[in-house]
Amino acid sequence: MFALIDCNNFYAACERLFEPRLEGVPVGVLSNNDGCVIARSEEFKALDIPMGIPTHKIDPTLRRRVVLKSSNYTLYGDLSARVQQVLAHQVPTLEPYSIDECFLDLRGLQEDWHALGARLVRSVAREVGLPVSIGIAPTRTLAKLANRQAKAQSTRPQVCVWQSANAPELAAHLARLSPREVWGVGERLNARLAGMGVLTAAALRETPDSELRRRFSVVLARTASELNGHPCLSMSDLETPRRSILCSRSFGRPLSDHAALAGALRHHCQRAGEKLRRDAMQASAIGVYLRTNPHHTGTFRHACEWTALPFPSADTQQLNRAAQRLLARLWQPAAYQKLGVMLAELTPRQQSQTTLFDGAEPARREALMEAWDAIRARYGRQALTLGPQPGDASWQMNSAYRSACYTTRWDELPRARAR
DNA sequence: TCTGGGGTCCTAGGACCC
DNA sequence: TCTGGGGTCCTAGGACCC
Numbered sequence: 001m002f003a004l005i006d007c008n009n010f011y012a013a014c015e016r017l018f019e020p021r022l023e024g025v026p027v028g029v030l031s032n033n034d035g036c037v038i039a040r041s042e043e044f045k046a047l048d049i050p051m052g053i054p055t056h057k058i059d060p061t062l063r064r065r066v067v068l069k070s071s072n073y074t075l076y077g078d079l080s081a082r083v084q085q086v087l088a089h090q091v092p093t094l095e096p097y098s099i100d101e102c103f104l105d106l107r108g109l110q111e112d113w114h115a116l117g118a119r120l121v122r123s124v125a126r127e128v129g130l131p132v133s134i135g136i137a138p139t140r141t142l143a144k145l146a147n148r149q150a151k152a153q154s155t156r157p158q159v160c161v162w163q164s165a166n167a168p169e170l171a172a173h174l175a176r177l178s179p180r181e182v183w184g185v186g187e188r189l190n191a192r193l194a195g196m197g198v199l200t201a202a203a204l205r206e207t208p209d210s211e212l213r214r215r216f217s218v219v220l221a222r223t224a225s226e227l228n229g230h231p232c233l234s235m236s237d238l239e240t241p242r243r244s245i246l247c248s249r250s251f252g253r254p255l256s257d258h259a260a261l262a263g264a265l266r267h268h269c270q271r272a273g274e275k276l277r278r279d280a281m282q283a284s285a286i287g288v289y290l291r292t293n294p295h296h297t298g299t300f301r302h303a304c305e306w307t308a309l310p311f312p313s314a315d316t317q318q319l320n321r322a323a324q325r326l327l328a329r330l331w332q333p334a335a336y337q338k339l340g341v342m343l344a345e346l347t348p349r350q351q352s353q354t355t356l357f358d359g360a361e362p363a364r365r366e367a368l369m370e371a372w373d374a375i376r377a378r379y380g381r382q383a384l385t386l387g388p389q390p391g392d393a394s395w396q397m398n399s400a401y402r403s404a405c406y407t408t409r410w411d412e413l414p415r416a417r418a419r
Numbered sequence: 420t421c422t423g424g425g426g427t428c429c430t431a432g433g434a435c436c437c
Numbered sequence: 438t439c440t441g442g443g444g445t446c447c448t449a450g451g452a453c454c455c
Contacts, residue, residue: 030423031422031423031424032423032424033421033422033423034421035421035422035423036421036422036423038423052422052423053422054421054422055421055422056420056421056422057421057422071423217428217429217430218429218430219428219429240427242426243426243427244426244427245425245426246424246425246426247424247425248423248424248425249423249424250422250423250424253420253421293422294422295421295422338423340424397423398421
């Protein structure tokens with residue numbers, strides 16, 4: 001059996017945890033740059049404001065009735081880690097899936113599943129203060145569906161158990177469910193399935209494996225098999241290391257100046273380097289992309305270029321040098337909306353292989369990066385930056401309604417008290 | 420005026436090898 | 438006149454997830 005634990009309306013719940021006045025109020029959380037709505041409280045959903053709607057397209061009347069928050073990933077990330085910590089103490093195998101979800105592999109356990117689920121829900125509520133729901137079923141795909149079913153329950157704790165793929169209540173549920181609701185079926189596949197007359201999740205799992213492989217791919221065949229109770233998905237996240245890193249941001253306003261773009265690129269290279277070093281990896285290839293706003297009329301420009309690094313590196317300065325050369329090649333006058341740096345061909349970090357004449361240089365550079373990370377961790381990211389970071393940071397994103405980092409920053413606690 | 424930021428996997432087709 | 442059978446690697450594009 002597998003379980004899926006999901007924090008209910010996670011981002012909105014995190015905001016509420018430290019701002020009780022938001023209890024019962026429609027809360028929406030915005031994407032980076034305050035661009036669109038990416039998370040909603042139950043009250044917000046009840047107003048029929050859809051997921052993903054651009055902030056400026058929210059009906060002004062409704063806009064006055066809701067509270068919007070900029071996203072605060074520092075806060076959400078920290079609370080997510082605390083939830084996982086609580087769970088990890090109680091089950092043998094935890095597979096983090098996203099910031100607000102994790103799977104539990106319960107194979108080999110003999111338990112009263114309802115009791116286990118209720119215990120986990122209560123302990124997260126008590127120790128972190130966040131509401132979670134839990135679905136338990138023979139496969140991960142079914143556990144996802146069971147979780148959705150648990151959320152629909154009005155009784156607490158929100159736990160739903162499907163003991164077997166043949167359970168009558170499960171069969172009845174699948175017969176009412178659109179394939180689109182199944183994990184792994186998106187808009188496109190759903191439309192193609194509908195074209196074949198496959199209109200329910202039950203019909204999907206009854207479609208012969210060979211036909212799914214022939215007309216779609218092995219991926220959809222596996223999904224159908226999971227619906228039938230045969231586990232086919234492994235949590236590759238746990239076993240395989242990350243294969244690429246992308247750091248990008250939309251700008252607060254369009255940018256064409258080469259110097260300002262170079263500043264943004266330095267910033268992204270710093271973040272990318274830190275991600276690499278945190279995972280003890282090094283990159284062999286680096287790419288930069290630059291694009292104008294795709295939502296605007298007029299010519300859309302998207303430029304991207306890759307280059308191989310002379311040797312695998314996790315050194316921020318080396319990454320930045322290569323990235324800046326790419327930017328110089330890509331840049332043409334235009335009103336850019338977004339810039340990003342990508343790292344690929346990642347390998348575990350080991351003794352650096354460098355040029356013959358470097359001597360002690362690699363070891364010194366490694367020590368420099370260690371000191372770099374330590375200083376930024378201790379004194380903040382502004383304490384040490386690669387080249388000038390303009391004070392007004394014209395390229396930085398909008399974040400007009402951000403809450404305090406209550407759990408990770410001492411200097412933001414007074415803000416919390418003053419409220 | 421204002422539309423996010425990350426990731427993964429699979430397939431088809433081309434180029435190349437013996 | 439006859440034109441095999443088996444591979445690998447790479448890339449672009451499509452699809453999905455949160």
